[in-house]
Amino acid sequence: MSPEDVLNVADVTKTFGSFTALQGMSFHVKKGEILGLVGPNGSGKTTCMNVISGSYRADRGSIHFMGKDIHRTSASRLAHMGMNRTFQIPRPFKGLTVRENLQIAATFVRRDAMGLEEIAAFIGLEDHLNKESGTLNSTQQKLLDLGRALATGPALLLVDELGAGMNPHELDVTIERLKRLASRGISMIVVEHLMSFVRQLTDRVIVMNAGKEIFEGTLDEAVKNEEVVRVYLGGGTP
Numbered sequence: 001m002s003p004e005d006v007l008n009v010a011d012v013t014k015t016f017g018s019f020t021a022l023q024g025m026s027f028h029v030k031k032g033e034i035l036g037l038v039g040p041n042g043s044g045k046t047t048c049m050n051v052i053s054g055s056y057r058a059d060r061g062s063i064h065f066m067g068k069d070i071h072r073t074s075a076s077r078l079a080h081m082g083m084n085r086t087f088q089i090p091r092p093f094k095g096l097t098v099r100e101n102l103q104i105a106a107t108f109v110r111r112d113a114m115g116l117e118e119i120a121a122f123i124g125l126e127d128h129l130n131k132e133s134g135t136l137n138s139t140q141q142k143l144l145d146l147g148r149a150l151a152t153g154p155a156l157l158l159v160d161e162l163g164a165g166m167n168p169h170e171l172d173v174t175i176e177r178l179k180r181l182a183s184r185g186i187s188m189i190v191v192e193h194l195m196s197f198v199r200q201l202t203d204r205v206i207v208m209n210a211g212k213e214i215f216e217g218t219l220d221e222a223v224k225n226e227e228v229v230r231v232y233l234g235g236g237t238p
């Protein structure tokens with residue numbers, strides 16, 4: 001394991017009954033790096049995020065975050081330690097305002113977290129702080145999910161299909177925002193099906209199929225890889 005690694009995943013396997021969802025996954029993420037996790041539906045991307053973020057326990061293998069073994073560490077403890085995530089389907093407290101949602105997340109705060117007003121401006125919800133979050137549109141709810149993760153001051157952010165459902169302008173703005181976070185030293189794992197989003201955002205991608213890594217490198221290299229094209233990209237231009 002390199003001292004530069006924020007996250008190190010080694011030989012992780014996760015089964016559900018007789019079904020193996022992850023099989024011997026190994027990879028690392030460096031400080032400030034944006035790693036893309038891509039692959040066909042059901043290939044295990046979200047399961048991988050769930051195992052890293054403490055929602056699921058791996059059956060085998062090890063996961064180290066900032067040098068510490070985090071096997072059996074709960075999601076709330078991980079938030080304290082500096083790891084947080086967004087969800088495919090955002091999970092704000094819908095009856096509470098944007099401000100209240102951010103305040104609750106900030107109770108997990110680490111010393112170097114952004115302030116609430118700064119986060120609200122960063123996610124473009126500064127004019128909606130007193131709005132009930134259930135009245136926000138789907139993109140705003142996704143951004144609030146990102147804001148809640150940022151309120152805990154993460155060193156590693158797991159971003160699960162944030163771009164899905166966004167229009168081209170919102171995607172551009174979101175890419176720019178996530179790059180700004182990386183330039184501040186926040187590492188990210190980004191699960192996404194939108195290849196233009198992945199291309200613009202990531203430093204490196206891991207392509208998964210049937211619970212295994214089949215490729216690691218840049219997206220430009222991935223599109224030239226026969227197996228990646230066969231199982232995922234299907235020969236079309238991503």
Ligand SMILES: Nc1ncnc2c1ncn2[C@@H]1O[C@H](COP(=O)(O)OP(=O)(O)OP(=O)(O)O)[C@@H](O)[C@H]1O
Nearest residue numbers: 016019020021039040041042043044045046047048
């Ligand atoms: N809690 C669970 N119980 C049983 N099977 C599960 C569970 N979670 C995931 N799986 C199965 O594990 C496999 C991988 O699912 P996962 O959601 O990780 O894939 P994915 O790559 O994120 O897919 P998508 O791109 O569609 O979101 C699927 O076959 C899924 O049905």
